[in-house]
Amino acid sequence: MSRAGLLRDCGLRADFSGRTVLVTGGAQGIGLGICRAFAAHGAQVAIADLQADKAEAAAEALRAAGARALALPADLASREQCLALPAQAAQLGGRLDILVHNAGYFPLRPLEELDEATLRRTLDVNLAALFWLTQAARPLLPRPGGRILATSSVTGPRVAYPGLSHYAASKAGVNGFIRAAALELASQGITVNGVEPGMIRTPAMGNLGDEALNAAIGRAVPLGRLGEPADIASAMVFLASDSAGYITGQTLIVDGGATLPETTLD
Secondary structure, three states, rough: OOOHHHHHHHHOOOOOOOEEEEEEOHHHHHHHHHHHHHHHHHOOOEEEEOOOHOOOOOHHHHHHHHOOEEEEEEEOOOHHHHHHHHHHHHHHOOOOOEEEEOOOOOOOHHHHHHHHHHHHHHHHHHHHHHHHHHHHOOOOOOHHHOEEEEOOOEEEOOOOOOOOOOOOOOHHHHHHHHHHHHHHHHHOOEEEEEEEOOOOHHHHHHHHHHHHHHHHHHHHOOOOEEOOOHHHHHHHHHOOOHHOOOOOOOOEEEEEOOOOOOOOOO
């Protein structure tokens, strides 16, 4: 068999030419990395984000690089806006193939200081939005071949971080949703998976502390560095690819080995 034949049978098939992906929270950080990665593999990219100016700038940068891209201003805490997004994304090419719910909200709040507004927005953006987006995207996704992906976290499903009980609960809920939705949608040939990032270098890292703290966190990771948005994007591209067509209801941990040690010694 030729090398080309081997690649056809065994290689990573990640050509998204002609396919459309909707990425929430795609204007910066992990979301922007995901948008760039899908565009690099030929996808048309709809970027949904609360920050309209940044979303448009991200879309313009992708268009300048030769990709088709559309900015969609949206507040993912709004059920109505979530339900509208999949159809808006399908305007790019008359179809929607991949949904990536990446938008997240995680202000540090000690448990005793957590207020109702913060808790509700955290659960709405991180968890409830995934329900509404899936409801609206499912009729548009190809069957078989549709993909629903979510950015979860190691915080909640695997580990904890002081001041992020609300965030941890929302991400544990995301993992539960992934498993249950995967069962419900399997008969339609739609897969549902997620990625659990560890500490990733993004603008949102400022929520957790200053650069000195972030550098110390990076040194504590077994691989010796913070993750980059591209590390998460690569995992998303794989899970959306044809090569991952027999994977559903799973989450892939991408954390540089941070959750492996039983204890961490100073």
